[in-house]
Amino acid sequence: MIKRTFCTEETIEFAESIGKLLRAGDVIAYKGGLGAGKTTFTRGLAVGLGLEDCVTSPTFALVNEYHGRINLYHFDMYRISNTDELEFTGFYDYPLEDSVFAIEWSENIEKALPSGTIYISIERIDDEIREITIKGDERFADIGN
Numbered sequence: 001m002i003k004r005t006f007c008t009e010e011t012i013e014f015a016e017s018i019g020k021l022l023r024a025g026d027v028i029a030y031k032g033g034l035g036a037g038k039t040t041f042t043r044g045l046a047v048g049l050g051l052e053d054c055v056t057s058p059t060f061a062l063v064n065e066y067h068g069r070i071n072l073y074h075f076d077m078y079r080i081s082n083t084d085e086l087e088f089t090g091f092y093d094y095p096l097e098d099s100v101f102a103i104e105w106s107e108n109i110e111k112a113l114p115s116g117t118i119y120i121s122i123e124r125i126d127d128e129i130r131e132i133t134i135k136g137d138e139r140f141a142d143i144g145n
Helices: 008-019 037-047 083-089 106-112
Strands: 002-005 027-031 063-066 071-076 101-105 118-124 129-134
Touching: 002 008, 008 037, 008 129, 027 037, 027 106, 037 071, 037 101, 037 118, 083 106, 101 106
Parallel strands: 027 101, 027 118, 071 101
Antiparallel strands: 002 129, 063 071, 118 129
């Protein structure tokens, strides 16, 4: 499914509708360049999951944790160049079975992503407009249409 959003608030609202449908064990694999809106989208996912934390970019921390009914682990794999390096990050120690993972720069660890991963590509059209493509799970097919 492809959705265009025309402002930050609309991107967050769309992501919130996705977040409401997420289940423990879901992995979101983002693709998109710098400034595409991956962290903004994650803010909406957190709202949809019922989390009240202020979501920030995990660029320097590698992972930010948000705890609630379903925990959200927001990873940034920008500095990880291959799956061998992933072992040293503690990535495999996080409890996916009762959480949702949102992974920025997922293409750097593509071989480590589980089957059933939900792929979200965000393309920045201009300062406000984003084109968001979701693949890998049919439960989101009719959202935003």
